[in-house]
Amino acid sequence: MNDALGAFVAGTDVVVQGATQGPLAGLSFAAKDLFDVQGYVTGCGNPDWLRTHAPARRSAWCVERLLAAGATLVGKTVTDEISLGLLGINRFYGTPVNPRAVDRVAGGSSSGSAAAVAGGLVDVALGTDSGGSVRVPSSYTGVYGLRPTHGAIPVEGMMTQSPTFDTVGFFADDAARLEALGDVLLPASADAAIEELLIATDAFALVDDVVRAALAGAVQRVSGAVPRVSSVAVAPEGLATWCSNQRLLQSFEFGRTFASWVDRVNPTFSFEVGRSLALAARVTEGDLAEPHQLRASARARLDELLGGGRILCLPTTPQLPVRRDATLTEMSSACDRIVELTCIAGLTGLPQVNLPLGRTAEGIPVGLSLIGSRGADRQLLKLAGQLSRIAQPAS
């Protein structure tokens, strides 16, 4: 495969032919290297992980599902190390090129999947999203991406990091294909109509002017596609508070997930990832009482806000992707800001779709997001399809 983008894991040629018939027949797909593919070691973006794990005995649930639906797996895509990252930077396997902003990162941790879709190397791709790992790269590379309702798609055969946050997500460069993937992967749901769009004022207030400006037209188009539009501040406690609680809870979980392997192997990591794990190890059960409470009230808040066919509209990411040569300080600052937006669906477990409807004057993609009620994944995908048919992205 021609991979000028560095989207695929070098040295791993994986092709698994899909079923000859099925709703995805003829489509190619890539899977982030967190998903098991029978007979291959799932490398998870870190050479020590690769070295210390055995080949998978069977493929991940979602990989099998796509194969059975007719899609052909054509490769494993690069991920941020053990999925800990939001920018798409990997010091071991390379930082995939963002084909729509070549001097900037593609976003992560599902970086290779987003880059491969945006660059036309595959039709669709699987990613994972715990803290934003599908939403961020889909926003940065200008593709459609869904983080589903937590628990809607089985994580069997996927490297999990934070069980109460982990989801299987997916990317397509076309809303119809995203919807087709959803039909195969998501459980059936009642076809409730979308009644009202809530513009998340606190989320929009956090973003850079360039992002807000790039999304203005897209917000108008989405507003025109729903019966009613109103505004709401999502987080009574402030998004910064939601963010810090998401991070604490998620850290605690991934710290525990990786602890015994880290202790046994003393793996090599980029400093960014080693630091995340080092700080995670210092979070104790006792630190979690307040975050658990906050999460419960955030869930109640969103369940109430999004009842009755309401969906939330917000920017997917608060700033343009950082440059590929960003310093650690710039990277950390970018991640701190990103999670102030991604924590909304993260903490509450709700589905969020990224629509690639915004673009800066220089052509850098800027994503707009819709968050639906628990289980409203298919309605979101359907609306994305409608929007793509009635409106083209600004040029």
Added chain:
Amino acid sequence: MNDALGAFVAGTDVVVQGATQGPLAGLSFAAKDLFDVQGYVTGCGNPDWLRTHAPARRSAWCVERLLAAGATLVGKTVTDEISLGLLGINRFYGTPVNPRAVDRVAGGSSSGSAAAVAGGLVDVALGTDSGGSVRVPSSYTGVYGLRPTHGAIPVEGMMTQSPTFDTVGFFADDAARLEALGDVLLPASADAAIEELLIATDAFALVDDVVRAALAGAVQRVSGAVPRVSSVAVAPEGLATWCSNQRLLQSFEFGRTFASWVDRVNPTFSFEVGRSLALAARVTEGDLAEPHQLRASARARLDELLGGGRILCLPTTPQLPVRRDATLTEMSSACDRIVELTCIAGLTGLPQVNLPLGRTAEGIPVGLSLIGSRGADRQLLKLAGQLSRIAQPAS
């Protein structure tokens, strides 16, 4: 060079002929890869450091000094990554073999220098010691090693990490050679006699039974070589307190030393080292008031104890070297215990010599240490020489 021990940095053939005449003429030496050697990049045990630094324009002061005294440099030795480690484990350049306990670590961070001396690959070697990096490997490999009085030997051309702790130290398998090196590297000092040996009861209380047993004969021999012997508890605040204060001060310093490079490069580290740096970055000036006070009182305490020709006798390390396949928890626990002993000379800046006079029943080396008053480095080396002539290590 035949390097079955993995003591030398692979792929770096460095030979610099020493002067034809001089007090060290005919001796070979190795320098830890923290010392500049003109024309070579000082790699500091981390590939990203190597990649992001230029060749040295001139050799380190102590390297030049040994060359001028007639010793020939025959190689650069492996160090723990950027000198942060006490066990001699390096995930990038390999963990040097301890020739006297082949299934156990050689100690670090001057691991390769100690292994090369113990294995007879070189006559003498240069190391560095901030938190114990000469003392630990000399104890573990059963060689003589000096951590000099802080400031006694210029650190020019050496990668420093914690300026108020960093020292240039050295190793030899023979006390006479250690003394000869001292004559070349140390400033002249008045030849004050040693009047009294103080057995550090709190230090001996901390060590494993196997260590105490292995040192019993050595303590007797040293006691027989001095006019008077008595006992003392070194640290009124407890050695655990001294240890935690040394670590906090040292962390703060090395955190600052490496911060801008880490920020620019986001280097890859073993988790152990990445964690040290991550936690160091969280130490603030405000955390240091108490440690500074403690350090001042520790200095006053030792200056008083060691006045009038007194020297302190203590175990160099509290337990046998960990096995080469130790888990991170075992490694961390070993380091925590080591610094409870090495902090005595570390915090106070006093000279400490390791004497390879102990050995377990299985032949594993156990070092005995002497700490002298500020500037008494030469007296310590002289006493080491006397002891080596009057007593052979237990077999």
